[in-house]
Amino acid sequence: MEIIRTVAELQAKLGEARSRGTIGLVPTMGALHAGHLSLIERAREENDTVVVSVFVNPTQFNNPTDLATYPRTEEADAALMEGAGVDYAFMPSVEEVYPEPDNRQFDLGPVAEVMEGAMRPGHFNGVAQVVSKLFRFTEPTRAYFGEKDFQQIAVIRRMVELEGFEGLEIVDCPIKRETDGLALSSRNVRLSAEQRSVAPVIAQVLRSSLIKAREMSLADTKKWVTDTINVFPFMNVEYYEIVDALTMQPIAEWSESEQPVGCITVFCGDVRLIDNIKYVR
Incomplete structure (x- = not known):
């Protein structure tokens, strides 16, 4: 597994990989657990190359305390990804993903206005910002998301439609749980x-x-x-x-x-x- 920090290096590596077959992307914010590993396993089964992004995206946090306390476990994440057969771990800085402020406002419509959208103003716009960037950076064949974030998947499908990511398959995967039923998070x-x-x-x-x-x-x-x-x-x-x-x-x-x-x-x-x-x- 290679750890990649810059968009330029990622695109160079994936340009070569794309000529050899399909690319599966698993976007994450790190602190990886068995739920993430189940997404990676699915991506590994269905693609020739697997990329996992690890990036705590500041634009989707409407609560500064939540952003500050969000767990960051880069070394442990890298070990888990390598063990899961990931080809490329994209672990950029905030400055690399946002070299300048992202002021885009997405017309996400009703799917983003209820529940999490109502409780966390701006959250889904931030999700659309970062995921659209990751899709442009990687140009994946398929992208994998867990159904625990059920509404988020609907929002991402809407963003894909708005941004014209033709041919990109959004794969939703079942919730992974602890033995006592708690959804992994x-x-x-x-x-x-x-x-x-x-x-x-x-x-x-x-x-x-x-x-x-x-x-x-x-x-x-x-x-x-x-x-x-x-x-x-x-x-x-x-x-x-x-x-x-x-x-x-x-x-x-x-x-x-x-x-x-x-x-x-x-x-x-x-x-x-x-x-x-x-x-x-």
Whole structure:
């Protein structure tokens, strides 16, 4: 595996690789875990060359404290990537990715206006900025994203449409979980031992809601999930929305969508955790 720090070197290496076959890109913000490794494994299976970017993107953080405390584990990340068979690890500086301020404003539409878009103003525009740059730097055949960030995938698909990345395949991959159900996240390392013991409640309640939803209205299901989680210590549901999987728009009745998805954000102490579940109708 080669570690690459500059766009010029990356493009030179990938120019050669492109002549030999397909390129798979896995964009990450580092602090890699088994969820990232599952994306890399999928990319390795489906492409001739695999690139993983490790970059904590400042433009998608609307909370300076969150940016400052986001875990950075470059040495450990490099070891995991090498063990997973990555060909190129792109680990640039902020100055390399943003040699000048990126003032682009993306017309991301309704998919970016709800849930995370409403709670974190500017977040998805920052995601679109950095991911569009990574796509231009690497010109991948396929790019891999985890379904834990369910809304983000819809936003990236919209950005791809806006920016005209023709022929680029966005591959969404299932959520990877701990044995107790907690969705893997780089933020999990910030949980105290007591918080970590409670955090799996999120996934457990979401799974139980699949059964409740057979008998409950959509509104009652939402209320049951929120009330049940909030009973536990440290836990505070920021939002729980049941949305259409394609439009990301909240629905009021089960009959309004063929693919309802429940998307949740919960503060466990001061650590913000997200998860989701698909309801089968």
